[in-house]
Structure formats: structure tokens, C-alpha cells
Amino acid sequence: MREPIRVGLVGAGNIALGDHVPAYLELPELFRLVAVADPTPERRALVSDAAGLGDRDVHADTAELLARDDVDMIDVCTPQHLRRDLVIAACESGRHVLSEKPIATTPRDASQMIATARANGVRYGIVHNYLFRPEIVRILEIIRAGDIGPVEVAILNWLSVIDIPGAAAYRPTWRHDPSQAGGGVLMDMLHIVYLGEALLGRPIERVSAWVDARTEDAPVEEITLSRFETDRNAALVNVGWGQGPGGIAVSGPEGRIEVGYEDGASGAFAPFEQLVVHGRNGRVEETDLPPRRSITNVLADFGAAVREGRDPVATGEQGLHILEATLAVYLSAALGRTVGLPIEPGHPVYERGVAGLRELDLPDWSPIRRRRLFGVQ
Template sequence: MITAAIIGCGRIVAEGHAYAFQALKDRVQVIAVADPVPERRALIGEMLGVPEEAWYADYRDLLSRETPDFVDLALPHFLHEEVTIACAQAGRHILSEKPLATSLDSADRILEAVDKAGVYLGIMHNYRYLPHNVRALELIAEGRIGDPFFVRNEGLGGGHYRGASEYDPHWRAKGERSGGGALLDNGYHNIYMAEALMGSPVKSVYAHVGTYVQKQDVDDLAVVLLEHENGGVSSIQVSWAVRGGGQWVSEVHGTAGSLRFANGRLELFENGRGEWLPQDAGGFDHRSSFVTLFSEFITALEQGHPPRLDGRAARHNLAIVIAAYESSRCKRPVALSELGE
């Protein structure tokens, strides 16, 4: 039985991670939780049957007294470096919420600490495990749409995902805590999915990022154009400024057809058939994506090898986000090679 501890007991843990731990209770046991807010650590501790004596206010006490196989980190972004390095130095494997850090220098210090400690680091790129994305990737691998050349993703909303009310529900809208806004928080997911669907890494980024509506010091709109190494292009638009909501778009187009996720279902268009057909795939099942991700990470620990989505993958995706911010600032395309990728 693999054992785990949770550091950070916010909404995403209550609404996603805890469900995964409950679904995988035959393979993993949560033995301790840490959060400075008493109500939050009590909530998650009770949900997962953790003894009250293992509910910690300070994560450092948890690390000094408990010996979990891995730590599930779900913290405001500005805390990631400090706590991730502490977990590595304590000899604990780590599964971290995204982004890994708020800067590439910070990410590099984390990776150095992890390598020095000889522990594994996984990142929560959970959209890779949404049922419709899993099926889309299978259809692309089968050649059903030919060679992908254009990925399009648009998600326009009126605000950020709120944190726990007992802590600070608006920490994502504060630059000193989040490190970025709609792009770093929402667009981050769309970027790694664009690479996965295209089947090719991003080569360069051109973007416009700004704050138009919300009274905050982070962006509420990002329009990003990604050039891939295979010559393909991805277009990503995310916003926290559109109160009425925009048309949600998730598409990938290839030389022989297209895929789109709309109205809760995945559809395939094959040029030779000439019609959109629904596919056997689940909808936007947020909680199940965490179950699959946690299961894969646990399997890696059981088998003694690094997770597929590791710290290097986290650093790479963060570099694309940073390149987008830099492109917007300097008003030119930014190559990933400029950022050590």
C-alpha cells in the first residue's frame, strides 16, 4: 500500500484530489494532512479518514514526523518552490499541482533539489486524462484525421476559480500569490493539450496578454499563437473578463478530418465521409481525470520509475507560458530556445 500526505487543503483538493484518493483507497492511504486553516485540514482529514493527531497546521511538522511515500502539493503558486524543495530534502516523492513555479529560475531550483534528493516529481496536467481528450488522442494516433495542423481552444469566462473561503478566495487574482492570471491559471492547461493534440512541441510563441475588466494586477485576457516544430499552429484564447461567457471551443484539425468537443460530446469529421459523427467518449469529467492521473503516478512509484508527466514537462509548459508573457511585453514572437528549451 502506497502512503501519501497532503499539503494544502483548498478547494481543488476537496473537489478533485480527495475524490481520487477515495476511488483508489485499495492502493493508496492518506496518512497526514497539513494546512494553516483549521477548518480546511479538518474537512480533508475527515473526508479521507486521517487521524486527528495527523492534521498539521505547519507542513514542516508533517515532514519531520510522518513518512509518506509521496506528498500531494496543492498550494497557492508562490509557495510551491519552498514547500517542494522541503519535501525533496525530506526524501519524499512529490505530485504537485500546476504550475510548478511562478518563474523559470524557481522551477530550475526545484528541479535541482529533486535531482539531488533522488526523488520523483510529478505534475498535475490532469486535462490529459479528461475522457474526451483521452479518446481524441486515440483517434489521432489511429490516423483518423490525418496529420494535425491546427488546434483551436477558446475559453472565455467572467472570473477566476475561487479559492477556499476560509483562506483567501481571490488569491489567484493577486500577483504576489499567483504569479499570473488567466494565462497562467487557465491557459496553462490549453497549452499542454495543444502540444499533445498536435503531437509536436511548441517552437515559438506570439501573444497579447492584458487586464481589461477585473480590478486586479494579473491578466484577465490572453490571446496566444503557438508555432509547433512540425509547422502546425495552435490558437488559444482565455479570459476572466467576459461576464456573459463566450462560445467554448475545443477543436483539432488535420489533413484528413477534424475533432471537436461541443455540447458535452466529442465529434469526429472524416473528410471522406463528410459528416460529423459523435464518438464514444465521456464528457468534461473533472474528477475522473484526477483518478487516472493519481493512478498512473502511483503505478510509477510501485514500479520504481519516474512519472510520465514529470518536472521537466512542468518546466517546459511553464516556459511556454513565460514566453507568452514576454512576447506580449516586447511585442514580438519569442522562441522557446531563448528560455532554455
């Protein structure tokens, strides 16, 4: 039997405590969590208790964790603006890296991390865990079986996202600070960007969008309506903190698949209710899908990727592509036109993410300028 992969967990916030630690405990043959690092004492204590770590395995300083000789892989659960130096140091010291989404706040940082991982021959995976949600797995099976024909349109409504604060002992409002989050509700929920692409089955090439916020002093957007085009099909991806409609609809020439969540709310924030297919086999309704903890599936895939020497389901390159598609939403809303991918190196948004929007000449009617989002005046 092979030894478990020894994991150093960096960032002991809500996602680490609520999902990553339980997932490691579910996979003892694949992983052993050996150390945690976090500058916030309360968070270190919570995660080390949950993981059963001793005092010597709990670090205030990430450099101490990286200096250990018993860590094979780093799991990055910090907010996204804090990833670059850590990921580069981890890759240069020969550790595999699994990182929470989004990969970074700027494509430039993401590219540097990807290049370092490839140069050092380590595996670099991004937690695109919604790909493993049971209803998504089922939709993809139905599409692959040909029940609705080739996908033409995917509509993903996530307009009742709950604005959950970060860990109270750290900075609970970091998701509303563009310099830390790199965007607003869409950046936080970029899950639905990669889901849109997965349902279309082809890479996103062009993006057009509108964004808004409810209050005059909102620093980031609170609602975005976006259209993602491939060479053959398109997705409408709508997300907002608030009370709007939720659910997924995918259609092709021979039928459609619809997924609903309780009370018409948004996936992950309300329980799955039903999946209905109107396709080649008439109307089929499913209400029972096999339960899965999506992060456990991400970890199982990443562990297998490390052992088999293959890429994980979501690579750094895919994380970068989805980050660029998300930033293209802000760029499109700022300029009032369709934006092509990739965003080229040297472009202010490539180099500085949403901060780069301040360097562009935006029309007066641009919603980003009108709302003064991301520090744009």
C-alpha cells in the first residue's frame, strides 16, 4: 500500500474548517493532514482541533510550514490576493499545490504560478468543486447520452446568493474589498462561469455583460448579468447577492434539462429539488441524486493526479482561463462592448485585475463608472 500524501494546509478559514478538513478525514488512505498555518490564533486553534494536530504542527507563519521536511503538498485556502508568493515558493520547493478558487486576482499572478508549477514538474490544481455537484454530474451525463442533442444554450441563474461573511476573527468583509477579492459577487461565485463553460462543452471565446450595485458606496458589484459565447453556443450567467431567481436550464434542438432548487432559490444556498428532462425519451423527472461532498471529490481527483502523474480535472491553466472570463465581464460592463479572450499580457486588467479598469478611458454611462465600482472615478 502506498503512503498517504502529506498535506500542509495554509489558511484556516471557513472553507478549510467546513469542507477541506472533513474531506481529508474522509480520505485517510490518500491524504494525511500534517500541519496548518494561519496568522489568526482563533482559526489555527479551530482547525488544529478538528484535524487532531499537535502544537508542533500548527504554525503562525507559513514559512515555517514550508520549511518542514514532511510536507508533500500545500493546500491553499487563503483569500485569493495572498496566493502568488506562497504558491511559487511551494512549487519551487517541489510541493504539489491545490488552491482554492479563484486562482488569483490578476492573470499575471496566475500565469507566474502556472509557469513555476510546470517548470518544477509539480501538480497544480484549482478547486472547481461545483463540477462535482450531483446535479451537474447528472446534467453532463444526460448531455453526453445525447438526450437533448448538441447544447445550444445554457442559462444559469444564481441571483439569490447569500452574502456569507468571512471568518469573524480575520476580516469578515474581505469579499467586498476589490484589492483582496479581485471583484464582487461574480468573482466570489466564479463557479458558475466554469459551470457555464462545462455545460456548453466548448471554451468561452467572447463575453458581454452588465453589472450593478444597490448602494452608492458599494465597492464591488452586487449583481452581474453576463453572456459567454463559444464558437458554437452561448451561456447566460446571472448572479447576485439577494433574492432573485435560481436554477439551471440547458437546451438543444431535441430537448431541455431544467434543475430547480428549493423555493426557486440558488444552487448551493438552497437544497436541490428536482431535475426535469424534456428530451428524446419524453418527460423524465429526478428528485433523488447520490449525495456527494464536492470538495471530497476534488481532493480524490487531485490525489489520483499526483499518484498517476497526470493533470487534475481543473488545472492552473483552466483556473487562469476562467479568471480571465470573469474579469472580461467587468471589462465588458466597463466599456459597453463584447470582449474577446484571452486578455493579452500588458493590458491593465491582465496586469492588475479590476484595479486596471481605473486606467481605461470609460464612457460616462459605463455602469462601473456610474457606480464608482472597484475604485473607478
